[in-house]
Amino acid sequence: MTQRLAGDASAYASIPDRLLAVATRLFAEKGYESTSVQEIVAAAGVTKGAMYHYFGAKDDLLYEIYHRLLGLQTRRLREFAGGTGPVEERLRAAAVDVLSTSFRYLDEFTVFFRSMHMLPKERRRAVRAERRRYHEQFRALVEEGQREGVFRADVPADLSVHYFFGAVHQVSTWYRQDGPLDAQQISEYYVDLFLNGLRARPEGPAAAAPGRPAGDDGGAASA
Amino acid sequence: MTQRLAGDASAYASIPDRLLAVATRLFAEKGYESTSVQEIVAAAGVTKGAMYHYFGAKDDLLYEIYHRLLGLQTRRLREFAGGTGPVEERLRAAAVDVLSTSFRYLDEFTVFFRSMHMLPKERRRAVRAERRRYHEQFRALVEEGQREGVFRADVPADLSVHYFFGAVHQVSTWYRQDGPLDAQQISEYYVDLFLNGLRARPEGPAAAAPGRPAGDDGGAASA
DNA sequence: AAGCGCATACCGACCAGTCGGTCTCGGCGG
DNA sequence: CCGCCGAGACCGACTGGTCGGTATGCGCTT
Numbered sequence: 110m111t112q113r114l115a116g117d118a119s120a121y122a123s124i125p126d127r128l129l130a131v132a133t134r135l136f137a138e139k140g141y142e143s144t145s146v147q148e149i150v151a152a153a154g155v156t157k158g159a160m161y162h163y164f165g166a167k168d169d170l171l172y173e174i175y176h177r178l179l180g181l182q183t184r185r186l187r188e189f190a191g192g193t194g195p196v197e198e199r200l201r202a203a204a205v206d207v208l209s210t211s212f213r214y215l216d217e218f219t220v221f222f223r224s225m226h227m228l229p230k231e232r233r234r235a236v237r238a239e240r241r242r243y244h245e246q247f248r249a250l251v252e253e254g255q256r257e258g259v260f261r262a263d264v265p266a267d268l269s270v271h272y273f274f275g276a277v278h279q280v281s282t283w284y285r286q287d288g289p290l291d292a293q294q295i296s297e298y299y300v301d302l303f304l305n306g307l308r309a310r311p312e313g314p315a316a317a318a319p320g321r322p323a324g325d326d327g328g329a330a331s332a
Numbered sequence: 333m334t335q336r337l338a339g340d341a342s343a344y345a346s347i348p349d350r351l352l353a354v355a356t357r358l359f360a361e362k363g364y365e366s367t368s369v370q371e372i373v374a375a376a377g378v379t380k381g382a383m384y385h386y387f388g389a390k391d392d393l394l395y396e397i398y399h400r401l402l403g404l405q406t407r408r409l410r411e412f413a414g415g416t417g418p419v420e421e422r423l424r425a426a427a428v429d430v431l432s433t434s435f436r437y438l439d440e441f442t443v444f445f446r447s448m449h450m451l452p453k454e455r456r457r458a459v460r461a462e463r464r465r466y467h468e469q470f471r472a473l474v475e476e477g478q479r480e481g482v483f484r485a486d487v488p489a490d491l492s493v494h495y496f497f498g499a500v501h502q503v504s505t506w507y508r509q510d511g512p513l514d515a516q517q518i519s520e521y522y523v524d525l526f527l528n529g530l531r532a533r534p535e536g537p538a539a540a541a542p543g544r545p546a547g548d549d550g551g552a553a554s555a
Numbered sequence: 556a557a558g559c560g561c562a563t564a565c566c567g568a569c570c571a572g573t574c575g576g577t578c579t580c581g582g583c584g585g
Numbered sequence: 586c587c588g589c590c591g592a593g594a595c596c597g598a599c600t601g602g603t604c605g606g607t608a609t610g611c612g613c614t615t
Contacts, residue, residue: 124561140449142365145604157606158562167605222505223446226363261528264521268513272525275502276495282445283494290491298491305484306529347595368570380572381596390571 125163127153129177132170137216141171141224171224172232178217179239182210186246196254201300203250204273208296211277212284219281244270251307261309273303348386350376352400355393360439364394364447394447395455401440402462405433409469419477424523426473427496431519434500435507442504467493474530484532496526 122130131153135144146167150160164170189203211218225233248270254260260269276299284295345353354376358367369390373383387393412426434441448456471493477483483492499522507518 140365142363143450146606147604156562159560161606162559162561222502223449226446227366264525265513268518268521269525271502271506272499272522275500275505276498279494279498279501282498290488295491298487299495302487302492302495302529304529305531305533306525308528310528369572370570379596381574382594384572385593385595 124153124155124159128155128160128163129170129173133174133216133220136171136174136224137219141220141227168228168232171220171228172236174217175221175225175228175236176239178214178221179236179243181214182207183239183243183246185210186243190246190250195259196250196257197259197304200250200254201304203247204300204303205296207247207274208277208280208299209292211280212292212296215281215284218278222278222281244274247274254307258309260307264307269307272306276303347376347378347382351378351383351386352393352396356397356439356443359394359397359447360442364443364450391451391455394443394451395459397440398444398448398451398459399462401437401444402459402466404437405430406462406466406469408433409466413469413473418482419473419480420482420527423473423477424527426470427523427526428519430470430497431500431503431522432515434503435515435519438504438507441501445501445504467497470497477530481532483530487530492530495529499526 128149132144132149135149135152138144146157146160149170150157153160164173185206186203189206190199192199192202225236228236248266251260251266251269255262255266280295284292290298351372355367355372358372358375361367369380369383372393373380376383387396408429409426412429413422415422415425448459451459471489474483474489474492478485478489503518507515513521
């Protein structure tokens with residue numbers, strides 16, 4: 110629960126960890142491209158030589174940030190999804206966890222969605238694949254609930270997941286520490302909105318909806 | 333309805349429009365920072381001198397893209413919100429329009445959420461202010477519905493709007509033209525999920541929700 | 556003495572922005 | 586109606602500086 114992604118930036122952490130921690134902060138603050146390698150190594154208290162000893166290139170830092178973040182998320186999700194309670198409970202727990210992780214690693218998420226495109230093609234593909242696996246893991250929960258009739262099945266599970274993840278991943282763009290609501294509250298409100306939107310309604314799905322599409326296959330809309 | 337944001341890039345459009353259209357495409361493709369002014373002017377078929385004749389700096393292009401996009405959105409939203417039908421209908425129409433606008437101007441949105449931070453501080457503040465006004469306009473619709481009892485009031489309207497906009501603004505990261513669902517379908521599903529999540533439930537808000545926060549003030553969580 | 560872990564000096568590429576200059580065209584005096 | 590002039594539109598070579606990455610060497614451990 111208290112595992113860090115890149116260790117802290119203190120002088121006692123290992124050099125790679127210090128570099129990753131500092132890079133994450135700087136990339137989130139000023140953007141990947143406007144952060145020079147020189148700045149990173151200066152802030153980490155090491156030299157350029159040291160950095161290129163541990164990382165082959167600047168974008169390796171970026172990749173490592175993504176890789177660690179996705180690893181953490183996938184591991185956590187697996188724990189929550191693998192439980193034994195009712196689907197809705199498990200989905201709720203997983204969703205809350207996704208949100209609190211997003212809040213705990215705000216910088217990582219900021220960098221993720223802002224600088225993904227700076228990765229070389231091959232790396233980007235690897236990250237996308239990891240992300241898709243994560244997405245599918247989460248989607249499986251929704252589909253389970255659909256099969257059980259707990260969740261509405263007239264909206265493709267894939268879309269519901271994109272929808273929720275979209276909302277979650279944008280929090281890094283507007284959330285401020287000193288806002289009126291803390292992370293915990295926001296998380297629970299968000300999960301509430303998500304589950305409420307997903308829940309099957311007694312009188313049939315979604316009243317007062319003029320002209321909605323007919324298809325209700327669970328087809329993926331890419332990932 | 334068919335108004336363009338920066339004209340097209342054809343040789344007959346004005347030079348500033350051509351530059352904006354080309355810049356939008358390139359920024360979306362390769363990112364702001366890795367697109368050189370040289371590339372932009374080459375793709376637009378003009379020279380550097382011409383560009384700096386019309387734009388004071390590279391980031392003026394960025395700002396102009398945002399400014400035009402936000403102007404368009406605000407104008408459209410005003411039309412939809414100002415109607416006379418029931419709130420839910422107006423909100424639905426507005427929400428669908430937000431989505432179809434997002435799909436039509438995918439590149440603009442991509443650039444927006446990826447490169448906002450490259451703007452100089454002053455400009456960034458201006459854009460954020462414009463965006464907040466837009467957000468509040470949309471929020472007013474939700475609040476109206478809450479007062480009328482159509483929408484649940486136990487989730488701050490501000491959060492609901494952040495939630496929906498978050499989901500919407502992320503579509504540019506996963507939507508592909510050749511996916512199984514077209515933009516129209518996705519829009520309606522999304523709006524459905526949003527309104528269903530927002531709708532007041534007969535038996536009281538959100539069943540099976542262990543330990544939800546008490547506060548239900550409509551306070552803004554920044555913007 | 557071998558080799559790992561890092562330091563330092565340096566390179567070539569590139570890039571935003573500039574600046575002196577040219578071209579076109581509308582207006583105006585004769 | 587002609588010819589001149591000024592101004593805005595545009596050109597493109599150039600510059601000062603930065604940046605990612607590398608080559609080489611040194612000290613310390615084993």
